[in-house]
Amino acid sequence: MSLRQIAQVFYDIGYIEKYGSGTIKIIELCKLHGIPLPDFKEVTVGFLVTFRKDIYTEDHLVRLGLNERQIKAVMYVKERGKVTNKEYREMTGLSDEGARIDLNELVEKGILLSKGKGRNAHYVLKRIGD
Structure with missing residues (x-):
């Protein structure tokens, strides 16, 4: 049946x-x-x-196709609340353009939200309903 x-x-x-x-x-x-x-x-x-209490686990992020740098960024934002392009460059060794590409991909995948402009620009985790 x-x-x-x-x-x-x-x-x-x-x-x-x-x-x-x-x-x-x-x-x-x-x-x-x-x-x-x-x-x-x-x-x-x-x-x-x-059901998941937190979708931002390493296993889930790997299944979404994120690279190790991007997973590290998500874990950093979970712990600290936000990440800037400069912080991301410092933790990964990427150029400004490389960091922008990685972070924009996280925004496109609906994981991070971009907030602010210029020197105040940073990224936060996207929550349900954002």
Whole structure:
């Protein structure tokens, strides 16, 4: 019996609204409370939902395709609240342009947000809802 068939039985007896509607509610509630969105996976014996308190773990960042320098930057921002281009250059040895490319990629991937301009420019972690 498939999950959809099992869900139909639960729907028929009034235990659930419909197959998949709970995942939408879970996503909405995660967004509402500013927590990372869960991973949903259908497995042979059921349905797996993985919640994370913090999506900015090294394992998750590796899965996103970040390089070691970028992971180091995210960990730095987690610890200190922000990073500047200058701080990133000092920790990685990159040129100004190389640092800008790495940091802009983190912004494009939705991990960091760019704040301020000129000498006040810095990067912070993007939170749900930003």
